[in-house]
Amino acid sequence: MTEKIYSPDVVIVGGGVAGLTVALNLAPRRVCVITKNNLGVNTSSSWSQAGIAASIDKDDSNEKHLDDTLKTAKGLANKEVVEKIVSESVNVIKDLESIGVQFDKNPDGSFNLGLEGAHSHNRIVGSKGDSSGIEIMRGLINKVKSSEYITILENVSIDSIMHEDNTIYGVIGRFTDKNIPNNHVVIQSSHIVLATGGLGGIFANTTNPRSSYGEGIALAAQVGATLTDMEFVQFHPTGLDFGLDPTPLATEAIRGAGAHLVNQNKERFMLGVHPEVELAPRDVIAQNIFKQIDMGNSVFLDCRKNIGDDFESKFPQVYSYCVKAEIDPAKDLMPILPVAHYHIGGVKTDLHGRTSVNGLWCCGEVAATGVHGANRLASNSLLEALVFGKVVAQQINNEPFKKQIDKITSSFIRTYKEKTRSKIRARKYIWQLRSTMMRHLGIVRNQSSILKGLTEIIRIERESRGLSAKLNDMILVSKFIIVGAMKRTESRGCHLRYDYPNEDPNFLKHIDQSQETLIKDLENIQSKSELFIEKSFAN
Numbered sequence: 001m002t003e004k005i006y007s008p009d010v011v012i013v014g015g016g017v018a019g020l021t022v023a024l025n026l027a028p029r030r031v032c033v034i035t036k037n038n039l040g041v042n043t044s045s046s047w048s049q050a051g052i053a054a055s056i057d058k059d060d061s062n063e064k065h066l067d068d069t070l071k072t073a074k075g076l077a078n079k080e081v082v083e084k085i086v087s088e089s090v091n092v093i094k095d096l097e098s099i100g101v102q103f104d105k106n107p108d109g110s111f112n113l114g115l116e117g118a119h120s121h122n123r124i125v126g127s128k129g130d131s132s133g134i135e136i137m138r139g140l141i142n143k144v145k146s147s148e149y150i151t152i153l154e155n156v157s158i159d160s161i162m163h164e165d166n167t168i169y170g171v172i173g174r175f176t177d178k179n180i181p182n183n184h185v186v187i188q189s190s191h192i193v194l195a196t197g198g199l200g201g202i203f204a205n206t207t208n209p210r211s212s213y214g215e216g217i218a219l220a221a222q223v224g225a226t227l228t229d230m231e232f233v234q235f236h237p238t239g240l241d242f243g244l245d246p247t248p249l250a251t252e253a254i255r256g257a258g259a260h261l262v263n264q265n266k267e268r269f270m271l272g273v274h275p276e277v278e279l280a281p282r283d284v285i286a287q288n289i290f291k292q293i294d295m296g297n298s299v300f301l302d303c304r305k306n307i308g309d310d311f312e313s314k315f316p317q318v319y320s321y322c323v324k325a326e327i328d329p330a331k332d333l334m335p336i337l338p339v340a341h342y343h344i345g346g347v348k349t350d351l352h353g354r355t356s357v358n359g360l361w362c363c364g365e366v367a368a369t370g371v372h373g374a375n376r377l378a379s380n381s382l383l384e385a386l387v388f389g390k391v392v393a394q395q396i397n398n399e400p401f402k403k404q405i406d407k408i409t410s411s412f413i414r415t416y417k418e419k420t421r422s423k424i425r426a427r428k429y430i431w432q433l434r435s436t437m438m439r440h441l442g443i444v445r446n447q448s449s450i451l452k453g454l455t456e457i458i459r460i461e462r463e464s465r466g467l468s469a470k471l472n473d474m475i476l477v478s479k480f481i482i483v484g485a486m487k488r489t490e491s492r493g494c495h496l497r498y499d500y501p502n503e504d505p506n507f508l509k510h511i512d513q514s515q516e517t518l519i520k521d522l523e524n525i526q527s528k529s530e531l532f533i534e535k536s537f538a539n
Contacts, residue, residue: 018364021389073373374493
């Protein structure tokens with residue numbers, strides 16, 4: 001057997017904030033952290049701009065933070081889970097400062113707290129203006145690299161989780177460098193933590209790295225894990241419409257600092273729509289920008305009056321993109337569009353990060369912990385990742401470790417190895433899938449668009465069979481989103497259906513799925529699709 005085999009106590013797939021937090025809190029367990037790139041490169045955590053929501057000001061409180069989160073979640077958040085992360089917010093900040101993370105502070109030493117949409121108080125703890133993710137990851141990476149018990153396996157992509165009878169045995173992947181001979185790698189462990197991030201990469205317009213395409217969700221589903229709320233994809237209202245891929249983010253803190261949303265006629269179209277105007281919840285803002293674009297209007301951020309010459313010092317990352325696009329925020333309007341940003345659903349976990357599969361844990365964006373409900377409150381994502389990263393580690397440490405079962409044989413590995421690959425041919429279908437998901441399962445949906453989306457995905461699957469494991473994962477994840485969107489016949493939070501524009505109290509519930517139920521669900525939807533096509537031709 002020529003494969004490289006590792007046998008750590010715990011395998012963590014993903015090297016963002018969630019994964020590194022788990023690793024640091026697992027001492028003295030032997031941990032292997034697996035990343036698809038060099039550590040810290042192309043993670044949504046590093047690209048995070050605003051910071052961490054924390055009720056740290058003397059005039060703020062955990063109760064206010066809790067209320068804001070529950071209100072934004074539209075009735076679907078788990079109050080117990082929200083209380084857990086909110087109550088730990090101040091400790092999270094202290095923990096990060098203890099490892100050298102530097103946050104923005106006022107001359108008197110107090111935190112310079114930012115304001116974002118749907119928050120009733122300034123409570124965003126950030127670093128270097130809009131560079132919070134970079135600074136937080138710097139601190140975590142430095143700490144991880146100094147640890148004797150953490151092994152970092154870089155440039156490795158995981159293809160499969162090895163399992164039998166609802167029990168985990170390890171993972172199998174490959175080094176992404178094709179020049180490495182016998183490049184398959186096997187990691188044997190009875191504890192696997194997925195911290196792989198989101199799925200924005202399956203949409204044409206996204207703020208996520210293109211490597212974030214729902215890989216962790218696909219891995220979990222393939223071993224029988226329960227998924228939930230897959231239809232809830234949050235679109236950030238203000239992606240910078242500069243023609244770049246992925247789309248750079250214009251942090252919500254810019255609107256918190258006083259920027260206005262306007263169309264080409266300089267009309268502030270959010271006036272009269274919501275009492276918080278530009279600081280309304282993200283779903284409200286994104287949907288109203290979409291309406292403007294759908295009417296043929298152009299949409300902009302106007303930072304000229306209320307931020308002006310201070311823009312560069314307050315938002316250096318966004319300013320750097322503006323310079324490349326030859327736009328001066330102090331003088332020019334900044335063109336924007338809503339983009340896929342954060343997946344609220346994912347692999348269903350309990351209060352301790354456990355999934356429905358023995359030995360499989362999830363935290364961060366890949367997990368559906370119940371914090372965000374139907375719509376995420378801004379800057380609660382890093383908070384959730386940091387809190388649950390610690391919770392998962394504590395729970396694993398509290399469990400007696402099982403003796404490794406020697407299932408790793410050549411024949412066992414062979415069944416998990418990836419088959420034929422053709423990246424060149426797969427690229428065409430990957431872009432077709434992204435366009436399909438953006439066009440038919442984007443900000444606004446209805447039965448017609450969902451059915452058209454499914455028809456396209458099935459065609460892509462048929463024509464691309466055997467070309468790429470990545471594409472297979474993207475197709476599987478897209479199907480789960482389609483099923484959830486079809487089943488939720490209402491509009492709630494970031495799930496907006498034109499044909500069901502109101503919230504339905506009968507849907508004050510979560511929509512669970514699994515790979516086993518997916519087949520039956522798709523058959524039911526396809527039967528509706530055939531009826532829809534027949535009706536369309538008849539008309």
